[in-house]
Amino acid sequence: xxxxxxxxxxxxxxxxxxxxxxxxxxxxxxxxxxxxxxxxxxxxxxxxxxxxxxxxxxxxxxxxxxxxxxxxxxxxxxxxxxxxxxxxxxxxxxxxxxxxxxxxxxxxxxxxxxxxxxxxxxxxxxxxxxxxxxxxxxxxxxxxxxxxxxxxxxxxxxxxxxxxxxxxxxxxxxxxxxxxxxxxxxxxxxxxxxxxxxxxxxxxxxxxxxxxxxxxxxxxxxxxxxxxxxxxxxxxxxxxxxxxxxxxxxxxxxxxxxxxxxxxxxxxxxxxxxxxxxxxxxxxxxxxxxxxxxxxxxxxxxxxxxxxxxxxxxxxxxxxxxxxxxxxxxxxxxxxxxxxxxxxxxxxxxxxxxxxxxxxxxxxxxxxxxxxxxxxxx
Amino acid sequence: xxxxxxxxxxxxxxxxxxxxxxxxxxxxxxxxxxxxxxxxxxxxxxxxxxxxxxxxxxxxxxxxxxxxxxxxxxxxxxxxxxxxxxxxxxxxxxxxxxxxxxxxxxxxxxxxxxxxxxxxxxxxxxxxxxxxxxxxxxxxxxxxxxxxxxxxxxxxxxxxxxxxxxxxxxxxxxxxxxxxxxxxxxxxxxxxxxxxxxxxxxxxxxxxxxxxxxxxxxxxxxxxxxxxxxxxxxxxxxxxxxxxxxxxxxxxxxxxxxxxxxxxxxxxxxxxxxxxxxxxxxxxxxxxxxxxxxxxxxxxxxxxxxxxxxxxxxxxxxxxxxxxxxxxxxxxxxxxxxxxxxxxxxxxxxxxxxxxxxxxxxxxxxxxxxxxxxxxxx
Numbered sequence: 001x002x003x004x005x006x007x008x009x010x011x012x013x014x015x016x017x018x019x020x021x022x023x024x025x026x027x028x029x030x031x032x033x034x035x036x037x038x039x040x041x042x043x044x045x046x047x048x049x050x051x052x053x054x055x056x057x058x059x060x061x062x063x064x065x066x067x068x069x070x071x072x073x074x075x076x077x078x079x080x081x082x083x084x085x086x087x088x089x090x091x092x093x094x095x096x097x098x099x100x101x102x103x104x105x106x107x108x109x110x111x112x113x114x115x116x117x118x119x120x121x122x123x124x125x126x127x128x129x130x131x132x133x134x135x136x137x138x139x140x141x142x143x144x145x146x147x148x149x150x151x152x153x154x155x156x157x158x159x160x161x162x163x164x165x166x167x168x169x170x171x172x173x174x175x176x177x178x179x180x181x182x183x184x185x186x187x188x189x190x191x192x193x194x195x196x197x198x199x200x201x202x203x204x205x206x207x208x209x210x211x212x213x214x215x216x217x218x219x220x221x222x223x224x225x226x227x228x229x230x231x232x233x234x235x236x237x238x239x240x241x242x243x244x245x246x247x248x249x250x251x252x253x254x255x256x257x258x259x260x261x262x263x264x265x266x267x268x269x270x271x272x273x274x275x276x277x278x279x280x281x282x283x284x285x286x287x288x289x290x291x292x293x294x295x296x297x298x299x300x301x302x303x304x305x306x307x308x309x310x311x312x313x314x315x316x317x318x319x320x321x322x323x324x325x326x327x328x329x330x331x332x333x334x335x336x337x338x339x340x341x342x343x344x345x346x347x348x349x350x351x352x353x354x355x356x357x358x359x360x361x362x363x364x365x366x367x368x369x370x371x372x373x374x375x376x377x378x
Numbered sequence: 379x380x381x382x383x384x385x386x387x388x389x390x391x392x393x394x395x396x397x398x399x400x401x402x403x404x405x406x407x408x409x410x411x412x413x414x415x416x417x418x419x420x421x422x423x424x425x426x427x428x429x430x431x432x433x434x435x436x437x438x439x440x441x442x443x444x445x446x447x448x449x450x451x452x453x454x455x456x457x458x459x460x461x462x463x464x465x466x467x468x469x470x471x472x473x474x475x476x477x478x479x480x481x482x483x484x485x486x487x488x489x490x491x492x493x494x495x496x497x498x499x500x501x502x503x504x505x506x507x508x509x510x511x512x513x514x515x516x517x518x519x520x521x522x523x524x525x526x527x528x529x530x531x532x533x534x535x536x537x538x539x540x541x542x543x544x545x546x547x548x549x550x551x552x553x554x555x556x557x558x559x560x561x562x563x564x565x566x567x568x569x570x571x572x573x574x575x576x577x578x579x580x581x582x583x584x585x586x587x588x589x590x591x592x593x594x595x596x597x598x599x600x601x602x603x604x605x606x607x608x609x610x611x612x613x614x615x616x617x618x619x620x621x622x623x624x625x626x627x628x629x630x631x632x633x634x635x636x637x638x639x640x641x642x643x644x645x646x647x648x649x650x651x652x653x654x655x656x657x658x659x660x661x662x663x664x665x666x667x668x669x670x671x672x673x674x675x676x677x678x679x680x681x682x683x684x685x686x687x688x689x690x691x692x693x694x695x696x697x698x699x700x701x702x703x704x705x706x707x708x709x710x711x712x713x714x715x716x717x718x719x720x721x722x723x724x725x726x727x728x729x730x731x732x733x734x735x736x737x738x739x740x741x742x743x744x745x746x747x748x749x750x751x752x753x754x755x756x
Contacts, residue, residue: 021419039421
């Protein structure tokens with residue numbers, strides 16, 4: 001059987017491994033420490049840093065295909081691995097687009113895909129010029145490396161712009177118009193190295209502090225909006241190429257769908273698919289990077305919802321509440337085996353149902369037993 | 379998080395580990411070799427034989443609870459582990475009933491549960507006496523240790539009885555009336571160490587050469603038959619005690635439901651529950667042995683069917699066909715990572731559907747790509 005090497009050992013690698021068990025596919029994960037989420041459950045663990053080319057090489061040598069739990073790998077290392085004959089999926093070109101917001105904006109704009117107004121900005125002056133024609137506030141984003149709200153600053157005026165680290169000091173940034181967000185959406189697209197593409201249903205993504213918090217599938221947005229989202233998702237997948245899961249996060253703003261971020265890996269917005277779809281994003285990611293045929297991405301129930309569980313100051317050992325949480329009928333628990341820290345993603349709960357509201361009520365009930373923040377957010 | 383130690387590293391341990399990943403529960407498996415089915419995918423592997431008390435101790439010391447992939451462990455070893463303070467679930471008393479057909483028959487008969495006519499037999503003479511009143515053929519079963527058709531002999535006359543090894547030579551056997559089997563059924567019962575019990579839907583079990591081959595959930599037998607089966611399943615679970623999954627295999631013979639075999643662990647007849655039920659037998663087994671609340675055992679679709687994949691002489695490397703098999707839409711593949719040998723269980727396919735026949739057609743189509751025997755059996 002083939003071995004899929006996974007750079008990183010977080011919960012995405014953990015859930016990829018879980019999917020690999022059923023497919024009979026072996027995995028190896030590159031972990032910083034033996035107690036990382038995926039390293040706790042996977043048999044093949046290579047200890048080392050994703051910043052260390054030798055560690056990446058050790059992983060690649062025991063793997064038929066190398067894929068990624070996260071995109072934060074030095075491009076030069078990726079190029080070195082590829083030149084040594086290792087198969088990376090997605091490859092360096094796709095990963096570079098995924099991590100480089102400036103590059104993304106350029107390509108998406110060139111393809112006529114809808115984006116919030118944007119410009120490259122290296123200095124406070126360039127931000128000021130952008131705001132002069134687009135108005136305040138503006139959103140400043142680091143060109144590379146940001147995700148889950150990191151590397152993003154909303155600035156109401158020039159004083160706030162001055163607080164952005166490395167702006168005007170060699171850092172590369174983009175500045176975007178601050179758009180009214182009526183709803184955040186996500187589309188997950190599965191791509192196989194054999195050329196096949198399948199799109200998951202559009203979902204509503206409910207955010208908390210810049211991080212995906214709840215997901216409702218299918219989206220409750222009007223069909224026209226969902227069609228736009230599917231069209232954009234498919235177009236983006238063609239532009240960025242690569243294999244495996246691709247997540248496209250979108251805004252609905254004044255009746256238009258705009259691209260927010262993309263991730264070239266399984267994504268929090270697709271976790272609902274483990275129970276909610278015929279084939280999960282994790283299974284399709286593996287199939288895709290192996291060049292196998294993809295599985296059916298349709299929902300198996302009228303509604304599937306997901307609620308994240310975060311670490312909370314008032315609940316230092318939430319895992320002790322797992323028996324109580326699993327007792328909530330119909331709540332599917334996914335616990336990542338991580339030590340709790342405030343704000344850290346520790347797990348998620350998925351519930352299927354006849355309608356999103358009843359499913360959300362059940363999933364929130366279970367999640368709140370582990371994360372008091374779920375109730376506070378209501 | 380608690381660690382569940384699993385004695386044995388076959389596909390049942392593999393699928394338990396897969397369920398443990400979602401629950402955040404750590405596992406350790408006792409494997410004879412590092413390439414056994416579960417050892418290929420689990421992070422915690424203790425190498426050693428289940429016949430070796432020291433190996434069992436090493437497993438138990440790193441586990442909060444010890445459970446079983448198979449029941450073939452020396453009773454004295456189990457008693458030793460328990461006396462040293464380790465928690466075994468199910469415990470030695472339950473396991474002894476599960477492996478000892480003579481003990482089972484005695485207890486089930488004493489409780490008034492329906493069995494084929496039976497007697498203890500240590501000699502050919504005792505078998506002859508039984509046949510004199512019950513007729514030929516008879517079924518001779520080793521009192522301990524048989525499963526999947528091993529340790530079972532159908533004898534049409536005394537000459538055939540003479541071929542049963544160790545009969546008349548100190549071996550302990552039971553002799554049973556050869557009953558007409560109209561249908562084989564199975565009931566899986568989840569039990570928690572907290573006292574809770576939940577019963578899975580009755581299934582039709584289609585056999586090939588004495589081994590469960592296909593499972594159809596729910597059973598297509600009349601409701602009265604299914605009620606008998608559920609009643610027997612629940613009664614047996616109360617008699618044998620213990621925690622985790624308990625499988626009760628049954629015959630329908632002339633309108634009556636009779637007990638065939640039991641297994642105090644997850645069972646092939648319950649594999650359909652991974653996709654087919656809200657909570658799989660593997661997840662409920664873990665919850666049960668941990669004393670956690672059990673999950674909903676109801677079906678998530680009108681029909682769920684499972685087809686086993688066996689090794690076949692004409693297909694020495696069936697894993698090479700996995701990409702083709704997963705391309706069958708709606709077929710959920712489970713591959714155990716084992717080297718193919720003729721007749722060896724290598725994997726299974728589950729399909730959900732609106733009715734059993736269409737689901738079976740899909741599952742057989744995928745299974746036949748891996749196991750030419752699936753077509754031959756039609």
